[in-house]
Every structure is written in C-alpha cells, then in structure tokens.
Amino acid sequence: MNFTKALFAAIISIALLSSCKTTQKTPVETHDLPAIEVKPPYEDYRASNTILNDLQHTKLKVRFDWNKKYLYGIAEVTAKPYFTSVNTLILNARGMDFNEVSLITDTGRKKLTYSYQNDSLTINLDRFYNRTETYTVYIDYISKPDELKNIGGSVAINSDKGLYFVNADGKNPNKPRQVWTQGETQSNSVWFPTIDSPNQNMTQEISITVDSSFVTLSNGLMTSSVKNADGTRTDTWKQSLPAAPYLTMMAVSNFKVVKDRWRNIEVNYYVDPEYEMYAKDIFGNVPEILDFYSRKLGVDYPWEKSSHVVVHDYVSGAMENTSAILYGEFLQRTKRELLDGTSENTIAHEIFHHWFGDYVTCESWSNIPLNESFATYGEYLWDEYKYGREEADKGGMDDLNQYLAEAKYKQVDLIRFHYNAREDMFDRHSYSKGGRVLHMLRKYVGDDAFLHH
Ligand SMILES: [Zn+2]
Incomplete structure (x- = not known):
C-alpha cells in the first residue's frame, strides 16, 4: 500500500466514525469560493523519439552569405526504414527555405513532393521502402538562423540558434570574423535538415566553401582542400564513425592551428592568432588526458583526431562535438594568467564525453x-x-x-x-x-x- 491509499483509507474511517456520532443537525452555510485550476503535476511523459527512419549518412555542401547571415546548403541524407516499411521521411529543419527536394537515383535526381510545417519537412518518397533498402534524398536549402522566430535556451546553453555569425560585417576591429555552430540539444537542424534526435546516429561528410583567407574545422578528418577559381576554397571533412546529429560542428575563422599528437592521432589547437604562442600552455595536457582516459576506461579514444577550438561570443562553456571540441573565449589565457588558474577541468570534461556522450549517447x-x-x-x-x-x-x-x-x-x-x-x-x-x-x-x-x- 502506498502513502496515498493509506491516507485515503484513514480519511474514510474518520468520516465513518464521525458520521456515526453525529446526532445533532448542523446549519448549512454556502460560500462561493474563487475557482481553482487543477493541473496535472507534470507535463507530458517524455518518451524517447520513435525511430521510423534510421539515419545512415549525411553529406553537406555549405557556403555562407556573411551580409545576410545565411547558409546556402546542399544536403544528401541517406536513411533506411528502422523496421516497418515507410514511404515518407520526416526531417527537422528549422526556419529554412527549400529550392529543391529530390531522390537520388542511378540516372540522376527525381523530384519529390514535400510539405513543410512547424519546422518539419515531410518528404514523400517515390514508393515504400523496406528495412533492407537505403535511399538518399537531395535537399537544396537556405538556413537563416538570424531570422528564426522562436529562440530558446537554458542556463547551460543560452541560445538555440544553431549557427552563429560573429562580427559578420568585419566592422568590429576587436573581434575576428567567425562562423561556428552549437548543436545540443536540437539546434543543428537550423543549419542542416536531419532527424535531430540523440537516438539517431550517422556518418558524415561536410564540404565548407569559404574565402581562402579562412581556416575551417569540422568533425573527422580533412580529406581535401581545393582552391576554386573565384578565390574561395572548399575544405571537405569526413567522419567515418557514426555519431548523433547534435554532435556535428563547424567553425570558420582566422585561427592559428598548433599541432600536437597522441599515439598516431592528430591533436590540434585552434586559437586566435595572438594566443598561438600560448596554445600549448592552455591545451598542452590533452595528449596525457587522452592517454589516461584510454587506459582508465580500457577503451582507446575511438575518434579520428582530437581538435580543440576557441570561439568568440559562445553561448555555453564548451561542447563535446566529436573530435572537434568547441570552447568559449575564457579558455584563452596567457602563460602569466594561467598561473592564477587553468580551465583544464573543462578540457578533461569534454574529452571524457568522447566516451560517455559521444561513443555511447543517451537515447533521450x-x-x-x-x-x-x-x-x-x-x-x-x-x-x-x-x-x-x-x-x-x-x-x-x-x-x-x-x-x-x-x-x-x-x-x-x-x-x-x-x-x-x-x-x-x-x-x-x-x-x-x-x-x-x-x-x-x-x-x-x-x-x-x-x-x-
Ligand atoms: Zn558536459
């Protein structure tokens, strides 16, 4: 018997006892009381998202309009039915415009019909697919993070715009021009259409086209860097281990990259040019942290590299994007300032996530x-x-x-x-x-x- 039932039984027995004893009639009075609203103690039960389609791979080509603060993207999303056959794919896509939605076939692209409501893109596939069949949809889209209607946030992460332009017009002489992203919890669907849920995972390839003066960073390894005729450059980053969509990231700026190494894995520190000489003072223990956790947990660091980037105007402390951790400016300190205290706890925290969070991920x-x-x-x-x-x-x-x-x-x-x-x-x-x-x-x-x- 739980507490509520016991109390209820007690009230009943008291009521019975007292009614037995009542012999005298009490005068009846009526009072009008203000209406009270009775609410359930909690909001809805927060179940894990149902998996109808299972993400496999996402291939993106992105470039930026710094004046409008837009991202122009081409996404190729490969998925397959999780169990039951499906003829639709529903993607999260916040505040986007779409130029084309197609199916990629052996002979080219086949246009698909779709509807877009409440930040959900429902794509009607050309037929039913069963769970042994994968398919790839092609989406030509525009992401407009600064025109989003509903901006939310929390104490830990104080905005959910997903994609951020810093000093976009370059007018602030004290700040670099930057683009960076923040996916957790469900903000990456501002800059690419995906099933934005922690119980999905996918491999990925992102080609980022920028002015050739910029340095780019994303998850996984850079597989090519090609100069284009118009003065831009396209860097392609490929992550061949599956990860949840909220762990996908990009960062673009005039970073200086300081190289380090752990075993056969590349370790890199991306900082503002004036902190280049302090990068190893700030991040120098990263190889030892990777080594310690690998031995302590009995599972070697599984990701393809370990990069660490500091950005301006960040909306949280730091984020454990797979193999490309992003930190707020507070990480950048001179050697003298570091004598008063370091942010190594933050660095260790984000690296530990590469096992708990990234390698195994909460399902909701x-x-x-x-x-x-x-x-x-x-x-x-x-x-x-x-x-x-x-x-x-x-x-x-x-x-x-x-x-x-x-x-x-x-x-x-x-x-x-x-x-x-x-x-x-x-x-x-x-x-x-x-x-x-x-x-x-x-x-x-x-x-x-x-x-x-
Ligand atoms: Zn954390």
Missing part, C-alpha cells in the same frame, strides 16, 4: 545524466590521477555544494521523464549530483569492481 534528453554525470566524474578522475586525491576532493566538494544550492529549490530524480523544457535537464542534478553518485558507487563497490575491464 531524459537520460542526459549518462552524458553529464560521467563527464563531471571524469574531471574528478583526471584530478585524482594528475594532482592527487586532495585536489580531486576539492572539485568533488564544489560539485556537492553546487548541487545542494540547487536542491534548496529543486529536487528531482536524476533520470526523469517529466520536465517542461528539455534544456531543464541540464542542471546541477544531471552534472554535479550525478558525478557525486558515481563516486559514492565507486566507494561502495571498490575500485576493482568499479573500473573493472
């Missing part, structure tokens, strides 16, 4: 502690290894205090299927408390069982 935002609690605990593990138990425990205490401060006004389950906005999941429960719970579990079962591999 209800499960985000799978990503964030583990990444937070990754900071502890690195501190413990590199700087000792006391330094690690200091970080652990900060986490505890942050959680307790939030717990004064919010107490929820770690994994929770009821929330108002998915961004609400990015709180001190999902990060700090979850990290502390992992530490508690480790202490209960012992290191041998906790880290067993």
Whole structure:
C-alpha cells in the first residue's frame, strides 16, 4: 500500500466514525469560493523519439552569405526504414527555405513532393521502402538562423540558434570574423535538415566553401582542400564513425592551428592568432588526458583526431562535438594568467564525453545524466590521477555544494521523464549530483569492481 491509499483509507474511517456520532443537525452555510485550476503535476511523459527512419549518412555542401547571415546548403541524407516499411521521411529543419527536394537515383535526381510545417519537412518518397533498402534524398536549402522566430535556451546553453555569425560585417576591429555552430540539444537542424534526435546516429561528410583567407574545422578528418577559381576554397571533412546529429560542428575563422599528437592521432589547437604562442600552455595536457582516459576506461579514444577550438561570443562553456571540441573565449589565457588558474577541468570534461556522450549517447534528453554525470566524474578522475586525491576532493566538494544550492529549490530524480523544457535537464542534478553518485558507487563497490575491464 502506498502513502496515498493509506491516507485515503484513514480519511474514510474518520468520516465513518464521525458520521456515526453525529446526532445533532448542523446549519448549512454556502460560500462561493474563487475557482481553482487543477493541473496535472507534470507535463507530458517524455518518451524517447520513435525511430521510423534510421539515419545512415549525411553529406553537406555549405557556403555562407556573411551580409545576410545565411547558409546556402546542399544536403544528401541517406536513411533506411528502422523496421516497418515507410514511404515518407520526416526531417527537422528549422526556419529554412527549400529550392529543391529530390531522390537520388542511378540516372540522376527525381523530384519529390514535400510539405513543410512547424519546422518539419515531410518528404514523400517515390514508393515504400523496406528495412533492407537505403535511399538518399537531395535537399537544396537556405538556413537563416538570424531570422528564426522562436529562440530558446537554458542556463547551460543560452541560445538555440544553431549557427552563429560573429562580427559578420568585419566592422568590429576587436573581434575576428567567425562562423561556428552549437548543436545540443536540437539546434543543428537550423543549419542542416536531419532527424535531430540523440537516438539517431550517422556518418558524415561536410564540404565548407569559404574565402581562402579562412581556416575551417569540422568533425573527422580533412580529406581535401581545393582552391576554386573565384578565390574561395572548399575544405571537405569526413567522419567515418557514426555519431548523433547534435554532435556535428563547424567553425570558420582566422585561427592559428598548433599541432600536437597522441599515439598516431592528430591533436590540434585552434586559437586566435595572438594566443598561438600560448596554445600549448592552455591545451598542452590533452595528449596525457587522452592517454589516461584510454587506459582508465580500457577503451582507446575511438575518434579520428582530437581538435580543440576557441570561439568568440559562445553561448555555453564548451561542447563535446566529436573530435572537434568547441570552447568559449575564457579558455584563452596567457602563460602569466594561467598561473592564477587553468580551465583544464573543462578540457578533461569534454574529452571524457568522447566516451560517455559521444561513443555511447543517451537515447533521450531524459537520460542526459549518462552524458553529464560521467563527464563531471571524469574531471574528478583526471584530478585524482594528475594532482592527487586532495585536489580531486576539492572539485568533488564544489560539485556537492553546487548541487545542494540547487536542491534548496529543486529536487528531482536524476533520470526523469517529466520536465517542461528539455534544456531543464541540464542542471546541477544531471552534472554535479550525478558525478557525486558515481563516486559514492565507486566507494561502495571498490575500485576493482568499479573500473573493472
Ligand atoms: Zn558536459
């Protein structure tokens, strides 16, 4: 019997007892009370998204109009039915214009009919496909992030525009001109049509055409860099390991690239030119962090490279885009400034995500502690290894205090299927408390069982 039933039974028995005793009639009074609105305690149950079509591969060709802050894109989206046969493909595509939607066939492109409503692009395929058949749709589109109607955000990520132009007209002499993206939670569908859900994953290839003075970065390896007749250059980046669409990224600016290495993997630091000489002071421990986590977890860092880029006007702290981590300006410090404190915790956190978050991904935002609690605990593990138990425990205490401060006004389950906005999941429960719970579990079962591999 649960609490509610017990209470209900008690009320019934009290009511029965008192009615037995009533002998005298009480005068009846009526009062008009103000109407009260009765709401269910929670919003809808937040189930994982149903998978009708299973993304396989996304190939993009993009270029920018810096004046209008537009992206002109060609997307080739390869998918197949997940189980039941389908004759439609529904893609998330926020605030876009479409020039063409076609099916790619052996003989060329075949136009498809489609409808576009509430940021969903419903494409009518030419026939039913079964789950052994893949198909590729071709979409010629325009992304207009600065003209979006509904801009949202959260405490952790304070905008959901997806694609950002910084100092687009170049009029600010104190800021570089940049383009960068931020996909989590569901913002990458502002700049390419996709099934913008963490329970999808895909390989990808992105060709970015920019003025030849710019440097580009995206996920995976750069497979070609071609100069065009009009003075532009097209860099193609290919990621051959599948990842969730929210982990796709691009960054474009006048970065200086400082090269490093871990085992046979390229490690690169993309910074503003004036921080080139400090890049290794800021990021120099990255190879050792990659090595430590690979050994600690018993699974080698699985991605094709490890790049780290600092951008201006970023909307969060940092983002674990697969093999191309993006950080806010606060990472850039001179050697002298670094004496007062580093942001190595942030670097370690984002790298740890490359196992928990990127290699295995939560299937829905209800499960985000799978990503964030583990990444937070990754900071502890690195501190413990590199700087000792006391330094690690200091970080652990900060986490505890942050959680307790939030717990004064919010107490929820770690994994929770009821929330108002998915961004609400990015709180001190999902990060700090979850990290502390992992530490508690480790202490209960012992290191041998906790880290067993
Ligand atoms: Zn994180």
